[in-house]
Amino acid sequence: MHSNISLPGLEAFIITKSFERDGYYQLHVELKREPHHCPCCGQITNRVHDYRLQKIKHNHLFSRSTLLFYRKRRYVCVNDECKKRFYEKNTLVERYQRQSREFNQAMSLELIGGKNFKDVASRFDTSPTTVMRRFDQIGLSMLQETKQLPEVIAIDEYKGDAGGEKYQTVIADPIDRKPLDILKDRKKETLKAYLRKHGGNVKVVVMDMSPSFKAAVDQA
Numbered sequence: 001m002h003s004n005i006s007l008p009g010l011e012a013f014i015i016t017k018s019f020e021r022d023g024y025y026q027l028h029v030e031l032k033r034e035p036h037h038c039p040c041c042g043q044i045t046n047r048v049h050d051y052r053l054q055k056i057k058h059n060h061l062f063s064r065s066t067l068l069f070y071r072k073r074r075y076v077c078v079n080d081e082c083k084k085r086f087y088e089k090n091t092l093v094e095r096y097q098r099q100s101r102e103f104n105q106a107m108s109l110e111l112i113g114g115k116n117f118k119d120v121a122s123r124f125d126t127s128p129t130t131v132m133r134r135f136d137q138i139g140l141s142m143l144q145e146t147k148q149l150p151e152v153i154a155i156d157e158y159k160g161d162a163g164g165e166k167y168q169t170v171i172a173d174p175i176d177r178k179p180l181d182i183l184k185d186r187k188k189e190t191l192k193a194y195l196r197k198h199g200g201n202v203k204v205v206v207m208d209m210s211p212s213f214k215a216a217v218d219q220a
């Protein structure tokens with residue numbers, strides 16, 4: 001079956017097969033062949049070297065756990081002095097990942113709104129370790145993206161167990177109701193250092209009266 005229906009995260013892909021097996025919705029996907037710039041010498045090439053099949057966990061589609069089989073194309077540079085082999089560009093999955101970006105994104109949102117790792121893991125049909133690793137990753141990536149916090153922030157605890165720490169600290173925007181950052185623990189020093197760096201514009205802090213949080217905010 002060749003289908004052009006657009007599924008979340010798969011807009012650019014051609015679905016060559018779709019069926020249900022072992023309780024999973026399984027899709028075989030590939031990208032259209034198109035000229036790529038060689039990452040080494042810049043030469044444009046459209047010569048295919050080979051294909052690899054990559055198995056990826058994706059978001060639930062039609063309320064079913066979904067597995068993708070991505071036929072990933074490798075191009076080879078046509079410049080005889082270069083001959084570099086490289087994978088096609090794709091927005092579906094990052095290198096060395098077994099979950100799609102969409103899957104990770106959906107899991108991140110759940111993680112922040114969810115109660116604990118076990119709960120999120122069971123809903124995403126994955127292991128608490130995977131969820132935990134994801135938690136560490138979003139913590140890191142969000143921190144880099146958040147430059148300055150808004151005027152009103154909320155600070156809350158999150159029972160996470162990430163990286164050996166039982167609790168993390170969530171910094172959120174209570175007006176737009178979205179998480180802004182996750183700190184690796186709930187230590188006063190961590191929060192203080194964070195607010196000093198990013199909290200120049202903060203005027204109002206909404207929080208539980210955790211003595212440790214209060215002290216950190218007062219001192220930052």
Ligand SMILES: [Zn+2]
Nearest residue numbers: 038041077082
């Ligand atoms: Zn090249």
